[in-house]
Amino acid sequence: MLNWLTAGESHGPALLATIDGLPAGLEVDTELLERALARRRLGHGRGARQKWEKDEVQILGGVRHGRTTGAPVAIRIGNSEWPKWQVVMSADPVAPEALLVDAGSGDEREVARNKRLTRPRPGHADLAGMLSYDHDDARNVLERASARETAARVALGALAEALLDQVAGIRLVSHVVAVGEELARPQRRLPTPEDCLALDASPVRTVDPEAEARFVARIDAAKQAGDTVGGVVEVIAHSVPVGLGTHVNAARRLDARIAAALMSIQSVKGVEIGDGFAQARLPGSAAQDEILRGQDGSLVRGANHSGGVEGGTSNGQPIIVRAAFKPISTIPHALRTVDLDTGERASALHQRSDTCHVVPGALIAQAELALVLADALSTHAGGNSVVEMRRNLTAYLAHVDTRTRKERLP
Structure with missing residues (x-):
């Protein structure tokens, strides 16, 4: 079982991330984390903050000479802009x-960074957090609620991806499928990890040039209008073995855990697995993934409406x-x-952000x-080392192969 936690504030000295339960012998290093964090900074429509703020990554424990030891791994992501915030975030x-002291930028829409923030922003955690935790300064809420915290999650995710790949050959890829009302065209094939370089090179993370042009134009239109725009992303995990997750416990269902994990991301308001809501509009006879016998004798599926998860299990x-x-x-x-100080109507405070x-x-x-898949894999094929986990998984998959290839007698 894996357990992870992040700590730190958006403009604090650093973000911290810890993960316990990684097996010994996993090949990871600082460069792996730096690459993951650099990819997080990409994208058309990103704000000015990405140009000057740097992620200073340091592994504090749990890794020695490029391999995990089995101890908890601790990561520090330093904030290069900390000197500007030492007073207000002390x-x-x-x-x-x-x-x-007025330490603001001079932009009349902004509140000087040293002053209390009393005008909560609609759509943020400001108001609910101030009332729930009895704060009179929204900065006590927004600094932790900020999406800057996701840098720590991305670092942890890089460790999880290393575990998935090195133990089970599971690899992930993500791309953008919608920006505002602009939708990507239906694809003939799913993106694979081999598309990652092309996706990283795209300003809107798509390998479709036609969709890329429309997405960029939509973001530019929002920026010109002084507005923002959202969208939809898709993540695909390839080579996931059957059996991760469970049907016996609601909290441990794989689909439930995936949905909760993605809904925990700042600004996410909807999650679907497989065909999701579109599947609900299909007749039952067309909505299922029929089980067929492949040419090599293995079991195959006629479709993937369920997105790789049935009954809470991969x-x-x-x-x-x-x-x-x-x-x-x-x-x-x-x-x-x-x-909230005066009770008067006001305009919400403005802070730099992405379009x-x-x-x-x-x-x-x-x-x-x-992270969810790595935890499910650790639960199913657990062990104290990468070698032990591989051995356990190999034995399990060999048994599955024997059962699924067996031809039933009439």
Whole structure:
């Protein structure tokens, strides 16, 4: 079983990520994490913050000479902009007069960073968090609720992907299938990990040039209008063996865990597995994945409407998951709100943000799916080392192969 946790604030000195339960002998290093975090910074429509803020990655424990030891792995992602925020985000008390200094950018739509934030932004955690935790400063909420926290999740996801690949040959890929109302054309084949370089090179993470042009134009139109735009991302996990997850416990169902993981991402408002809502419109006779005998004697499926999960368990098909991201709530045309200090009507505070966040959203969703699958794999083929996990999985798959290839007597 894997357990992971992140800590830290958006403008704090660093984000921290820990994961316990990784087997010994997993090949990982700092460069692996740096590559994953660099990909998270890509995408047309990203804000100015991505140009100057750097991710300073350091593995603090659990890895020695490029291999995990079996101990908890701890990661620190330093914030290169921390010197600008040392006063307002100090963990220790500061002089009250220090918080009165105008440390803002001069943009009249923004609140100077040292001052209390009392005008909650619609669509964010600000208002609910302030009331729930009895805060009089929205920064106590928004600094943790910020999507900046997902950098730590992406780092953890890179470790999970290493486990999946090195133990079971499971590999993941993600891409953008919609920006606003612009939809990608139906594809003749699913993207594979071999498409990753091409996807990374695309400003909107698609290998379809026609869709890329429409997506870019839609983002540009939103930016010109002083607005934001959301979209839909898809993650595919290839070579997932049958049997991950369970039908016997609701909380441990693979589809339930996947849905919860993707819904935990900031701005995600919808998740579907396989054909999802479209499957609900099909007749029952057309909505199922029929079980057939392949030419080599193995069992194959006639379709993959279920997205690789049936009864809470992986069925050997590629796992296909989509997440719908609402438009970012912080927009240049500040929305109406109420100042909680005065009770008066006000305009919501403005902070720098992206115009569109679906490209990093795809990679964050990929990290979340990887973590869920890695935990399910660890539960099913557990062991203290990579070698032991491979041995356990090989024995299990050999038994499955024997059962599914057996020709039944009439």
